[in-house]
Amino acid sequence: MGKAFDWLDEKFHIRAPHKRFLQRRLPAGLSYFYCLGGAAFTSYLILFISGALLSLYYVPSETEAYESILKIQREVHLGWLIRGMHKWSATLLIVFMLCHMLRVFISRAYKAPKELNWIVGCLTLVMVFASGFTGYLLPWDQKSYWATTVGTSMAATIPVAGRHLMYFIRGGMDVGGATLIRFYSFHVLWLPVTMAALLWAHFHMIKRQGIKGGL
Amino acid sequence: MTTRRDFLSGTVKSVIFAIVSGISAATAYFMYPAGLRTRQLVYCDCMDEDTLPRRGVKRAEYRFELKGKEITAGVFIVNHEGAVYALSPVCTHLGCLVNYNRHKDEFICPCHGGKYDTRGNVIAGPPPAPLTRLPMKVENGRVYIGIVLPAAA
Numbered sequence: 061m062g063k064a065f066d067w068l069d070e071k072f073h074i075r076a077p078h079k080r081f082l083q084r085r086l087p088a089g090l091s092y093f094y095c096l097g098g099a100a101f102t103s104y105l106i107l108f109i110s111g112a113l114l115s116l117y118y119v120p121s122e123t124e125a126y127e128s129i130l131k132i133q134r135e136v137h138l139g140w141l142i143r144g145m146h147k148w149s150a151t152l153l154i155v156f157m158l159c160h161m162l163r164v165f166i167s168r169a170y171k172a173p174k175e176l177n178w179i180v181g182c183l184t185l186v187m188v189f190a191s192g193f194t195g196y197l198l199p200w201d202q203k204s205y206w207a208t209t210v211g212t213s214m215a216a217t218i219p220v221a222g223r224h225l226m227y228f229i230r231g232g233m234d235v236g237g238a239t240l241i242r243f244y245s246f247h248v249l250w251l252p253v254t255m256a257a258l259l260w261a262h263f264h265m266i267k268r269q270g271i272k273g274g275l
Numbered sequence: 276m277t278t279r280r281d282f283l284s285g286t287v288k289s290v291i292f293a294i295v296s297g298i299s300a301a302t303a304y305f306m307y308p309a310g311l312r313t314r315q316l317v318y319c320d321c322m323d324e325d326t327l328p329r330r331g332v333k334r335a336e337y338r339f340e341l342k343g344k345e346i347t348a349g350v351f352i353v354n355h356e357g358a359v360y361a362l363s364p365v366c367t368h369l370g371c372l373v374n375y376n377r378h379k380d381e382f383i384c385p386c387h388g389g390k391y392d393t394r395g396n397v398i399a400g401p402p403p404a405p406l407t408r409l410p411m412k413v414e415n416g417r418v419y420i421g422i423v424l425p426a427a428a
Contacts, residue, residue, distance in 0.1 A: 109298075113305055135309045142305055 087271060093163045094271060100156035103149045110146040120244035122237035125200035150192060157185055177265045184258045191251045194243040209235045315426045318412060318419035327418060328354045332375045332393060337420045350409060350420055351375060355393050361420050362395050363407040
């Protein structure tokens with residue numbers, strides 16, 4: 061790399077360890093099925109970038125949310141493309157994660173010492189489902205409104221505390237403006253940050269423990 | 276002599292560069308506001324030619340439509356030594372509307388005391404520039420004031 065990178069590396073000292081990591085010998089017997097986790101992470105990155113872009117135009121308000129989605133689709137340059145990428149990467153992320161999970165299960169990579177990695181992966185999957193659920197409300201149309209009404213009402217079936225849990229999730233008795241803002245906050249801030257932390261742990265452990273045995 | 280390794284590494288770097296530039300360009304395009312309309316000079320009906328001041332300053336009003344709303348704005352029509360022109364009442368300091376003081380023959384801004392003479396030049400106070408002269412034209416006995424508005428959708 062060029063002089064700019066040399067100057068940065070003088071401060072960060074990242075070249076040597078990364079060269080060691082990126083040019084390491086991979087264990088024999090790997091196949092493209094071992095790329096599914098990477099594919100899922102790529103989907104996460106696309107979601108992160110396209111989501112950051114959509115947040116420039118989306119308005120999380122009861123009266124303006126749907127209008128702002130229409131504006132993104134019709135007026136904003138490439139808005140239809142960015143929103144489409146966000147939507148389809150979200151679907152692909154779940155597909156890739158489930159396939160990745162299946163591969164880990166079949167190759168028995170969930171066993172000790174990688175049991176915590178399996179747990180962290182499962183927590184990430186929960187966060188992804190939560191992101192999907194909260195993101196589904198944001199267009200604020202009939203479909204998303206009723207999907208959220210039905211989805212959150214499931215919490216009420218829990219004995220004793222269920223009803224209060226439902227009110228807690230909705231931020232009120234019914235799905236409304238408070239729910240929209242709540243879901244927006246979780247969708248763009250809490251969940252992505254939590255996922256980033258979980259993914260860091262996931263990748264750090266796999267670097268230390270190796271794809272197959274130790275590295 | 277180019278080795279296979281150099282060639283592949285160069286290819287990979289070029290592809291990454293192309294992808295990153297493409298994404299950056301698309302991002303910039305996405306962020307650039309859409310639906311910017313061109314602005315154009317519109318002449319608004321203001322007053323009858325006969326009511327133009329023969330001498331001194333006269334406050335007049337004109338109407339125009341913006342975003343579906345009817346807006347009434349004020350303007351000073353000045354006849355200074357035979358030259359007739361229209362002065363915008365918007366103070367060039369912070370945009371307050373100035374008043375004409377007939378006794379002092381000055382435009383005085385109520386906000387920070389900016390003063391202009393009847394030609395619009397600054398006499399005192401903080402304004403950085405003279406009052407804006409608005410384009411004016413007389414057609415079929417009516418006086419029109421020109422203002423810049425976003426072109427109709």
